[in-house]
Amino acid sequence: MIDRKDVEYVAWLARLDLSEEEKERFTRQLDNVLEHAQKIKSLDTSEVEPTPHVLPLKNVMRDDEIKPSLSQEEALSNAPHREGAYFVVPRIL
Amino acid sequence: MEISYNMKAWQLRGMLERREVSALEVLDSVLKRVEETEPTVKAYLTLTRDDARATAEATDLALSRDGAIGRIAGIPMAVKDVLCTRGIKTTCGSLILENYIPVYDATVVNSLRREGLTMVGKANMDEFAMGSSTENSAFGPTRNPWDPDRVPGGSSGGSAAAVAAGEAVWALGSDTGGSIRQPASFCGLVGLKPTYGLISRYGLVAFASSLDQIGPITRDVRDCALLLSLIAGHDPKDSTSLAADIPDYEKACLGDIKGLRVGVPVELMQEGLTPGVKEAMDNCLHLFSELGADVREASLPNLDYALSAYYIIAPAEASSNLARFDGVRYGLRAGDGEDIMEMYGKTRRQGFGAEVKRRIMLGTYALSAGYYEAYYGQAQKVRTLIVEDFRRAFDEFDVLVSPTSPTPAFRLGEKLEDPLAMYLSDVCTIPVNLAGIPAISIPCGLEDGLPIGLQIMGKVLAEAQLLRVATTMEEALDFKATPKLEGEMPL
Amino acid sequence: MSEYEVVIGLEIHAELKTKSKMFCGCDASFGGEPNSKTDPVCLGLPGVLPVLNRKAIELAIRLAIALDSEIAPNSIFHRKNYFYPDMPKNYQISQYDLPLAIGGHLDIDVGGEPFRVGITRVHMEEDTGKSVHASESGRIHGAEYSLEDFNRAGVPLVEIVTEPDVRTAEQARIFMQELRSILQHLEVSDGKMEEGSLRCDANISLRPRGESEMGVKTEVKNMNSFRALSRALEYEIVRQTDLLESGGKVVQETRHWDADGNVTTPMRTKEYAFDYRYFPEPDLVPLEPSLEFLDEVRTALPELPQERRRRFQEDYSLPAYDVGLLTASKAMGDFFEETVRAGAPPKAASNWMMGELSAYMNAMNLEIEDIIVSPRQLAKMIELVETGVISGKIAKSVFEEMLRGGKDPDEIVKEQGITQISDSQELERLIAEVIKENPESVDDYRGGKEKALGFMVGQVMRKTGGRANPQLVNEMLKRSLEGE
């Protein structure tokens, strides 16, 4: 059902480098789990609305008020790589 | 007065108030237990002895001046390492957050700090709460104090093991598909998964946002009620937080269950139950009847699909929630110096363990172009059917009961290589998360010396009722066993 | 006329003018020290949750009402998943198949002809942070590494998608100008294209005239001024026309407008097409604006540019040309009205604003918001002219001084001693001098040549350094010439 190409595509979407061994193993394991998940396809849900929320809530909003921000030091305190008050990332393109 | 390592929080609280013990004495007894048993159990990822000592000292000072103390002051607690603690490492059991130090406290941590939180440490867990055995921790497994060859359950296994071993009096866990109730069951404790929205999720590192809830793991129902009353309530920082009136949960424990309509979903009593679990269940149902409850079979046919729906929905949400771990703003970074794609790929490859990768892959697949409707869309509709099944059942019954887990604690490594088998161990707990309802697990027997849990499920916001039913059953069951784990038993 | 028809659809993002960000309390204003306007929520730290800013919804609804768009009784937020370092969570909270508002239109005036552009949808989403590229050009290409600043991350945006109704670059530009004016009048957005608070991407394709099927489109990005928008679209129309006419094919791609090179260039395409894996945001609950809330917003809706134009024409009796310029931006119209409110006659205020003020703004590349002269000061200066304290000519230099230094006009006049000479004895003396010095002109005038009078007035003015009231000089000169 799911093949190695699917696994490679999905790994790319999820930005996961996988080893050859992982690709092979995940193909097998995901196939297993999806096989089990096939069960839900047999249910007729044509008249059923999806449930993204089980909550009875709507229109939850806050007032437009400025609250204190973090200090720059706090904001950057866990940065793996910084330059001044910026986070540094490797070449984007 | 002598402090024993399996005293309840409410007992210790009374002793503190009567000045029979000091907060430091309580803490020291727990820390001594940590010294003795932690090498075997490995319940903690980070110990916060100094932090705990400081609050214990402050509590004693307040007591000596006859001042007011917080409602949990001086009672050592373990906090699952999925809850953000300001200035204290929060790893989620993952290499990707190995050295991560939050700059803010989770709302629940904040609430408990105001009540005198004495935190012993951050408890081990399956990486990002994905697992049912705590074997998926990047920092090694936690062992079950009842039998160190067995898992404590998961993902809140560290929290449960710490309480069972006496390394904490109580603990906070989180439950996405059974992660509080199943380890509570495996460790002979009480564990509550509250109604979705009752407790703020702000500061709980998200696994599956529409399913996650924080809850207590305690030695009895009364402690559970006490802890719940301190963490429940509306939080303006969480849009999915309910603005419900919070009853006095401790008082709610009192009463009886005469006339209570108890339903037993046949779908949760099917294959896979061990003889001991079956026997314990029969005994529970018998007790319910004896106590005046009306016990009948219930049918929620769509529960048969709950596991499948869950293993689409939870990974899908997780794949998105875990995208932020990318090596840019915090956490591990690998492959720097290359381009950003390489950095992302390597960081996430090195930072995440196998189960997390598996679920990210599964969830990404279920949401990807061409598969959304067949998987995620369909799973959300199945979720609706499950919600409706519960609604109908609760027209007929006040509570539903089942085993918390089809089996007692399994052996370490037993299910590690078979994800599906591991997933199947959550079959009784998962429907509750999909429906957003509350459920509690209490110990109800032993099989081969290992605890078994009874799960009691209620309507949305029926925590008070659940606590009353649980207290009544707790008294009737009179479960007194404790783990035989002794001080010096390194493996 | 080309045998191809141009089809353009626009996708506009405008930053909403809220005080705080969309999902957290951080200051949403532009700029600031890098990463100084961030908190756990907009940094996407583990464990955080979004809470929607009510004002952002209100502003987006204002716009939807102005565009005659139908507000959805129920809308929800989705997560749009893709990795990019300026996006802290690696998903953007946006709206997808249940947006805030659907449909609508905007009527514009293209060379005196009305033209209607359909609106497909209006939805809300959060902005990203900003990447600064460490390369000589500051551009992403060739950069060794990039720096991330999350001050802008989480600022609320409204996205407007138009129907593919636009046919020319000019229509696109006028549409954007009118939309900007609406955004400003409604106080929904600053609409500053240069600062990026108003951005526009265009989908553009060609098809043989009479054909109803769409051609292959390109998406043009990075047009950050009205001028860039016109030029980029003109370029792209020519490029696609040339391609098709020479038998080539348009490739579906995203192209980047290079304002220096005056070309669009393809952005590097990814190995796979984008697969955003949209799904409902579980951390937010549905939005169901009540009828009362919608009524409240509708009732409190600020004046739209169309209405303001009508009012300017009626209340101030200004010509259509003046009205057009004065309502091009909200701030311009506000400045005008405040000047009038401070006592200036409308036409005089309009003349000064369209003349000297606009010239100065153009020369200095300034917006009306940057002008340090207040409407009250302009009104005061106009009053000095009207009451004859200074001449119109002097006023120009006084105004220039005001624009540069921000001083009050009477202060400048006092300091420089340039009060108009209305002392008639002094003028009488100068007029006598001029008459004596220019006998020919005197003869000419007496011989019926009216023009000679103008020359002599000029001479008097020169002697006063322009400080005389020319009308007064004119009268006095006439009197002396005719009286003798």
Ligand SMILES: [Mg+2]
């Ligand atoms: Mg957008």
Ligand SMILES: [Zn+2]
């Ligand atoms: Zn913020």
